[in-house]
Amino acid sequence: MSRELHFNLWYALIAIAAVLAIQDYLAARAGVETIPYSQFESALKAGEIADVTVSDTRIEGTYKKPGANGQSRRFTTVRVSPDLAKNLSDAKVTFSGEPAPGLFERMLGWLLPVALFLGLWMYLSQRMLQGRGGVMAIGKSKAKLFMEKSIATTFDDVAGVDEAKEELREIIAFLKDPKGYGRLGAHVPKGVLLVGPPGTGKTLLARAVAGEAGVPFLSISGSEFVELFVGVGAARVRDLFEQARGQAPCIIFIDELDALGRARGISPVSGGQDEKEQTLNQLLTELDGFDVSSGVVLLAATNRPEILDPALLRAGRFDRQILVDRPDKPGRIAILKVHLRKVQLDPQVAIEEIAALTTGFTGADLANLVNEAALLATRRGAPAVRQQDLNDAIERIVAGLEKKTRVLGASERRAVACHEIGHALVAMSVPGSDPVQKVSIIPRGIAALGYTIQRPTEDRFLMSRTELANKMTVLLGGRAAESLVLEDISTGAADDLAKATAIARSMVLRYGMVAELGQVSYEGDTAPMLGPGIESWQPRRYSESTAALGDQAVRALVDAAFTRARGILAARRVALERAAAELLRKETLTGAELAALLGSVPAETTPAPAPPPVEHTP
Ligand code: ADP
Numbered sequence: 001m002s003r004e005l006h007f008n009l010w011y012a013l014i015a016i017a018a019v020l021a022i023q024d025y026l027a028a029r030a031g032v033e034t035i036p037y038s039q040f041e042s043a044l045k046a047g048e049i050a051d052v053t054v055s056d057t058r059i060e061g062t063y064k065k066p067g068a069n070g071q072s073r074r075f076t077t078v079r080v081s082p083d084l085a086k087n088l089s090d091a092k093v094t095f096s097g098e099p100a101p102g103l104f105e106r107m108l109g110w111l112l113p114v115a116l117f118l119g120l121w122m123y124l125s126q127r128m129l130q131g132r133g134g135v136m137a138i139g140k141s142k143a144k145l146f147m148e149k150s151i152a153t154t155f156d157d158v159a160g161v162d163e164a165k166e167e168l169r170e171i172i173a174f175l176k177d178p179k180g181y182g183r184l185g186a187h188v189p190k191g192v193l194l195v196g197p198p199g200t201g202k203t204l205l206a207r208a209v210a211g212e213a214g215v216p217f218l219s220i221s222g223s224e225f226v227e228l229f230v231g232v233g234a235a236r237v238r239d240l241f242e243q244a245r246g247q248a249p250c251i252i253f254i255d256e257l258d259a260l261g262r263a264r265g266i267s268p269v270s271g272g273q274d275e276k277e278q279t280l281n282q283l284l285t286e287l288d289g290f291d292v293s294s295g296v297v298l299l300a301a302t303n304r305p306e307i308l309d310p311a312l313l314r315a316g317r318f319d320r321q322i323l324v325d326r327p328d329k330p331g332r333i334a335i336l337k338v339h340l341r342k343v344q345l346d347p348q349v350a351i352e353e354i355a356a357l358t359t360g361f362t363g364a365d366l367a368n369l370v371n372e373a374a375l376l377a378t379r380r381g382a383p384a385v386r387q388q389d390l391n392d393a394i395e396r397i398v399a400g401l402e403k404k405t406r407v408l409g410a411s412e413r414r415a416v417a418c419h420e421i422g423h424a425l426v427a428m429s430v431p432g433s434d435p436v437q438k439v440s441i442i443p444r445g446i447a448a449l450g451y452t453i454q455r456p457t458e459d460r461f462l463m464s465r466t467e468l469a470n471k472m473t474v475l476l477g478g479r480a481a482e483s484l485v486l487e488d489i490s491t492g493a494a495d496d497l498a499k500a501t502a503i504a505r506s507m508v509l510r511y512g513m514v515a516e517l518g519q520v521s522y523e524g525d526t527a528p529m530l531g532p533g534i535e536s537w538q539p540r541r542y543s544e545s546t547a548a549l550g551d552q553a554v555r556a557l558v559d560a561a562f563t564r565a566r567g568i569l570a571a572r573r574v575a576l577e578r579a580a581a582e583l584l585r586k587e588t589l590t591g592a593e594l595a596a597l598l599g600s601v602p603a604e605t606t607p608a609p610a611p612p613p614v615e616h617t618p
Pocket residue numbers: 157158159160161197198199200201202203204205301335338362363364365367
């Protein structure tokens with residue numbers, strides 16, 4: 001801005017000067033002579049003056065005697081109050097009017113306020129620009145793009161996430177030798193997305209990859225892209241990739257990708273939307289345009305993968321996702337060791353005991369715990385951190401965490417362990433069910449206290465009625481185990497019930513799978529049409545009596561699944577309780593560990609009573 005403005009300023013000055021000069025010239029040509037007031041008075045007394053024009057401040061007039069070249073001679077003087085003039089001439093004082101200001105003075109009078117005003121304006125706008133990062137600096141993201149040439153963080157600083165580290169080693173190998181890596185035609189994924197709850201070490205892990213590979217680390221946070229001006233974010237993305245290409249091999253890290261990559265779609269509130277969309281589109285373009293062999297690897301982190309725009313996750317973009325989950329007990333021991341290295345520790349401290357008490361803590365929570373304990377010990381004036389300091393710190397942090405995430409008490413943990421083993425055992429018993437990968441009682445989020453991961457062995461497009469019934473049985477396995485072992489049921493099954501009911505409803509109303517209602521599609525596809533989170537509302541298109549029948553049929557399906565799950569578990573009750581105790585102790589069990597514990601679980605001895613087939617009436 002400043003250059004253009006300077007030009008304008010000079011033009012203005014020149015114009016003003018020119019106007020004043022012309023006025024002066026014209027006045028001089030008209031032969032107006034500026035004279036002192038006393039001269040005017042004596043000329044008046046001598047009768048030399050022909051006529052005058054009197055204004056508020058000046059007197060202008062013409063002499064009777066014309067000038068040398070025959071022109072009339074004009075004069076001008078200040079107007080002095082008549083009394084003053086009389087008194088002055090009585091006292092024989094020579095007096096005169098203020099000489100009319102010269103060209104320079106007149107210009108100064110004009111220019112000074114203008115210059116002051118302009119100066120103030122420039123100063124203010126300059127300050128505003130600096131505060132905002134610079135309107136003129138739009139598109140140059142250097143202000144917010146952090147580039148670090150060498151990073152001291154290594155994999156030794158990150159613990160408890162061994163699986164994630166293992167997957168990232170490939171990328172490190174590539175970054176160390178981008179040319180040699182591609183020698184055999186292998187290629188690394190373009191974009192790797194680190195997914196996991198906040199505080200589990202995603203940012204730390206990304207930095208450690210750069211540290212291990214010894215390459216520059218360009219990082220930017222998705223939330224910083226939320227800008228005022230349309231186009232700024234897009235320009236920033238372009239700039240980011242441009243800089244990266246110049247630094248290759250290097251890592252680009254986009255933290256909090258969800259802030260930037262939120263799913264596009266019809267949004268009820270527009271505004272700011274276009275900007276985000278532009279930024280996201282630019283990111284997609286850059287992702288498509290860049291070549292991995294150039295040696296630039298893109299890492300991103302998010303704790304809300306479910307809201308990301310699906311386009312971001314397509315093949316050739318962020319096509320590899322790495323789960324960075326809350327650590328299990330051995331993981332917590334390892335993380336505690338990393339952070340306890342930095343403090344003076346009493347050798348008596350039993351780290352395992354601390355780990356046992358901190359189920360559900362993330363890496364960040366554990367780092368915080370160690371820091372709190374060190375503070376407590378310092379306050380105590382002790383030479384080292386004792387077990388008691390750590391225990392006290394746990395109490396403090398748990399009190400703080402309880403609002404945010406759940407930290408389970410002993411009886412809750414037992415209920416969750418029982419529930420999860422129930423799912424797993426049923427899943428291993430029903431024929432054709434997906435194998436169980438992992439069972440855990442480490443709280444995952446707000447909704448799930450524990451979890452059982454069943455990984456589908458193949459992509460499914462069609463599901464038979466038997467498979468749907470099996471799925472419902474597995475979903476109800478959790479509650480069935482609770483009712484069997486604890487002889488009580490808990491709210492922990494709410495999500496399972498919702499899922500099982502949804503399946504049953506679809507079987508009845510969409511897939512025409514129960515005899516009572518026949519093969520009629522009562523409900524269409526209820527997939528959300530207005531974008532994620534907004535359920536499309538559909539009017540009911542069937543009669544009250546059908547609705548009542550349908551509800552009954554849904555209930556019958558769910559009840560049957562529950563009875564079946566309970567039957568399976570009752571038959572293997574000893575195995576169930578043994579496995580639950582083991583899960584309680586270890587917090588996480590893999591599929592293999594589980595299989596070993598349960599022995600090879602035979603398929604159901606009494607097959608489920610098959611639902612009556614749907615009548616095919618011609
Ligand atoms: P995220 O990015 O997943 O929210 P961070 O990487 O910012 O989490 O972690 C915050 C801090 O917590 C780190 O600086 C580190 O001190 C500690 N931390 C988190 N996870 C781990 C871990 N797995 N090992 C060691 N320290 C960790």
